[in-house]
Amino acid sequence: MGGLKTVPTAQSNHKHFNPKTNYYPAINIAMALIKITIICCVLIAAIECALLPAALPVAGVPINTEVDPHPQYAFAYNVQDALTGDSKSQQEVRDGDVVKGSYSVVDADGSLRTVFYTADPINGFNAVVQRGPVPVAVAPRPLAAPLLG
Numbered sequence: 001m002g003g004l005k006t007v008p009t010a011q012s013n014h015k016h017f018n019p020k021t022n023y024y025p026a027i028n029i030a031m032a033l034i035k036i037t038i039i040c041c042v043l044i045a046a047i048e049c050a051l052l053p054a055a056l057p058v059a060g061v062p063i064n065t066e067v068d069p070h071p072q073y074a075f076a077y078n079v080q081d082a083l084t085g086d087s088k089s090q091q092e093v094r095d096g097d098v099v100k101g102s103y104s105v106v107d108a109d110g111s112l113r114t115v116f117y118t119a120d121p122i123n124g125f126n127a128v129v130q131r132g133p134v135p136v137a138v139a140p141r142p143l144a145a146p147l148l149g
Helices: 025-048
Strands: 072-081 086-095 098-106 112-120 124-132
Touching: none
Parallel strands: none
Antiparallel strands: 072 086, 086 098, 098 112, 112 124
16 A cells, blocks of 8 residues: 555654653653752752741840940950961050051061051041051060079
């Protein structure tokens, strides 16, 4: 007879090909995993963006909402470690909205870097950097031993 013949293709002869779905089973599994991943990402994004209700705060735990109208503090530290060679210091003072301070560190090239800084609502943050030699510490002189006679 002169009708058209169906010629099997290489794809349809593959042992994992399902001609009813036109997909390989591995592709079906991969698509399912992609869908699950997308759903999980959407749920995490919704929770992070507070689109879903988050856990309520624990009752009975007071929340401090008091704001100090004129905060003040002062601190300082100094590290001089002969074993590691670490040498740094900092001091800072805050009085209301004005902060002043400085810090020093010995850089890798052996020079001393000192930064003096101020910050306030009018002038913003300003810093002045000074570089120079590391001051040589004067070692205490040992006491002379008493003469034994």
